[in-house]
Amino acid sequence: MSSEDIGEDEDAFATFDVGNGEDDLAAAEAAAAAEFGEDESVHGVAVEPEEMLPVAAIVGRPNVGKSTLVNRILGRRAAVVEDIPGVTRDRVRYESEWAGTKFWLIDTGGWDLHSQGLASQVSEQARRAAVDADVVVLVVDATVGITDGDAEAVKMLRKSGTPVLLVANKVDSALLESEAASLWSLGAGEPISVSALHGRGSGDLLEALVKSFPEHGSGRAHEAGPPRVALLGRPNVGKSSLLNKLAGSQRSVVDSVAGTTVDPVDELVDIAGKTWRFVDTAGIRRRVKTASGPEWYASLRTQSALERSEVCIVLFDASEELSEQDVRIVSKVVDSGRALVLAMNKWDLVDEDRRYMLDREYDRDLHHVDWAPRVNISATTGRHLDRLTVALEAALDGWHTRVSTGRLNQFLKDIVAAHPHPIRGGKQPRILFGTQASVAPPTFVLFTTGFLEANYRRFIERRLREEFGFEGSPIRVDMRIRAKRKRRK
Numbered sequence: 001m002s003s004e005d006i007g008e009d010e011d012a013f014a015t016f017d018v019g020n021g022e023d024d025l026a027a028a029e030a031a032a033a034a035e036f037g038e039d040e041s042v043h044g045v046a047v048e049p050e051e052m053l054p055v056a057a058i059v060g061r062p063n064v065g066k067s068t069l070v071n072r073i074l075g076r077r078a079a080v081v082e083d084i085p086g087v088t089r090d091r092v093r094y095e096s097e098w099a100g101t102k103f104w105l106i107d108t109g110g111w112d113l114h115s116q117g118l119a120s121q122v123s124e125q126a127r128r129a130a131v132d133a134d135v136v137v138l139v140v141d142a143t144v145g146i147t148d149g150d151a152e153a154v155k156m157l158r159k160s161g162t163p164v165l166l167v168a169n170k171v172d173s174a175l176l177e178s179e180a181a182s183l184w185s186l187g188a189g190e191p192i193s194v195s196a197l198h199g200r201g202s203g204d205l206l207e208a209l210v211k212s213f214p215e216h217g218s219g220r221a222h223e224a225g226p227p228r229v230a231l232l233g234r235p236n237v238g239k240s241s242l243l244n245k246l247a248g249s250q251r252s253v254v255d256s257v258a259g260t261t262v263d264p265v266d267e268l269v270d271i272a273g274k275t276w277r278f279v280d281t282a283g284i285r286r287r288v289k290t291a292s293g294p295e296w297y298a299s300l301r302t303q304s305a306l307e308r309s310e311v312c313i314v315l316f317d318a319s320e321e322l323s324e325q326d327v328r329i330v331s332k333v334v335d336s337g338r339a340l341v342l343a344m345n346k347w348d349l350v351d352e353d354r355r356y357m358l359d360r361e362y363d364r365d366l367h368h369v370d371w372a373p374r375v376n377i378s379a380t381t382g383r384h385l386d387r388l389t390v391a392l393e394a395a396l397d398g399w400h401t402r403v404s405t406g407r408l409n410q411f412l413k414d415i416v417a418a419h420p421h422p423i424r425g426g427k428q429p430r431i432l433f434g435t436q437a438s439v440a441p442p443t444f445v446l447f448t449t450g451f452l453e454a455n456y457r458r459f460i461e462r463r464l465r466e467e468f469g470f471e472g473s474p475i476r477v478d479m480r481i482r483a484k485r486k487r488r489k
Contacts, residue, residue: 053095054213057106057132060139061149065169069139069196070094070107073206098206103213106132132307135163135212137205138188142168142180154188163212166191167205172198226268226277227396230305232333233315234325238345242315242379243278246271272389279308306332310440311339311395311472313388318344318376319354322361330369334474337441339395340372341472343388348378371398371465373472395472400439403468408444409433415463421456432482443476452479 058066074096096105136157140150157164166188168180172195183191192208194201233239246269267278306312312333316326333340350358362374373391377384403411412434421429429450437443444464446452452460457477464475 053103054101054134055104055106055132056135056137056209056213057108058137058139059108059153061141061147064139064141064144065196066139067107069137069167069169069194069202070105072196072199072202073098073105098210101210101213103210133162134214135165135209137165137167137209139167139169140183140186140191141170142176142183142191142193143170145179146183146186150186154186158187164188165205165208165212168193169196171195171200226275227311227392228277228279228309229392230279230309230312230338231315232305232312232329234323234329237315237317238379239315242343242345242377242385243267243269245379245382246278246385272386274389274393276389276392279305306336306338309338310399311341311392313341313343313392315343315345317346318358319346319349321357322365327365330366334369337474337476339399339441339473340369341388341391341395342366342369342372342374343391344374344376345379347376347383348381371471371473391472398469398471398473399441401442401468401470401473402439403436403442403464405435408436411463411467412446412460415460419459421452424453437478441474441476442470443478445478445480447480447482449482451481 058070060066074094094105094107096103138150138153138157140146154164154166166183166186168183168191171177171180171193177193180191180193192201192205194205196202231239231243247267269276269278314326314330314333316322330340330342344358373394375384375387375391377388379385412431416431421431427450429448429452431452432447432449434444434446437445446460457479461475461477464470464477
């Protein structure tokens with residue numbers, strides 16, 4: 001980059017003492033304020049890491065108005081609403097706010113009494129709500145009254161110990177208040193009467209919800225204890241076999257570890273002397289054989305496992321060609337920002353010709369995650385299972401890697417000097433400086449004079465990996481673009 005290219009931003013990188021090893025986000029933000037001006041528009045993502053907000057889960061039978069209530073709380077039509085039971089199939093998370101309190105709102109799918117036994121369906125919903133939420137909002141249709149499903153849900157939620165707010169929905173007039181009062185007999189406390197469709201009582205519900213949150217929201221994103229692993233993959237690739245092999249004689253049954261309560265569907269597994277928590281293993285062990293069940297449970301389990309995990313093992317059947325579903329699962333992990341390990345199972349069934357084809361398929365379909373450790377294993381024979389620990393630890397190390405501000409800006413200065421951004425329309429956007437906003441996953445924010453093309457951002461990402469590692473972790477490169485300054489007259 002020449003002095004003519006720099007122009008009025010001459011020596012832009014001098015904002016930091018390049019190479020001093022300083023790792024101070026506050027200094028970066030102060031420099032940003034000085035460079036960009038507090039009264040100027042700055043575009044892009046926030047530098048601050050995501051807050052640990054309290055979580056409220058909306059649960060209930062199909063068609064009781066859960067998604068309508070979510071839309072009412074959010075003040076916008078965000079959830080799909082239809083007069084058909086079971087429209088909401090996956091859990092969807094939204095950020096909301098009331099009276100200055102921000103929180104996560106989770107819209108869950110209802111349970112279908114006809115697809116599974118009542119107890120198992122209700123237990124699944126109630127358990128997931130208890131695991132993921134600080135407060136559970138149980139929605140009941142006041143016009144229908146108490147059903148067996150409502151009673152079972154209350155029973156399960158009471159065992160979980162999670163605070164429960166009972167909401168009597170569809171109370172569209174004062175005449176229906178008596179119907180709502182009958183819900184006292186559920187034993188879930190005083191029912192809060194609302195009409196999600198018309199907004200009646202929504203303020204009272206939100207007041208009660210905010211008061212029920214703990215002083216510090218958990219967010220359920222960072223739990224204490226052993227590292228959390230999600231074991232993902234399409235059906236029949238050997239997830240259950242792998243888990244059974246790992247848990248087998250080395251299985252560690254522990255009720256309480258490092259200040260955290262082990263979830264009933266989690267398993268603590270010792271691999272080569274290190275303990276790992278495999279989350280949502282109930283979904284791996286259970287075999288659902290109804291027509292509608294497997295897809296619903298698989299989708300719900302994958303999302304839940306992703307939300308709670310730190311690192312994901314995506315398991316493949318090495319004896320079969322990579323499928324679109326394999327690639328979609330990998331992409332979902334990358335999009336979620338979790339660390340990633342690729343495990344090729346059934347390696348004992350693979351001959352030389354298949355290994356050659358697998359390498360070609362890998363280069364074709366998974367080249368975008370060539371940074372992820374790959375381990376060739378056999379869940380049946382136990383081949384190379386000890387290497388999983390090495391790969392998992394490497395991925396977690398990459399996920400938590402932080403680069404000092406000084407090193408980062410020296411790096412940026414060097415690559416911009418050697419490979420400046422292409423000139424488009426007579427203009428060349430420049431990187432003024434950068435900072436690492438957060439880890440898990442590593443997220444970088446570049447302060448620029450213009451929009452950086454996607455190819456150039458990918459180039460920076462590749463060079464970041466070459467220089468600093470980040471094995472097994474996605475990294476994010478975001479921009480803050482300086483608004484054009486108005487000339488003073």
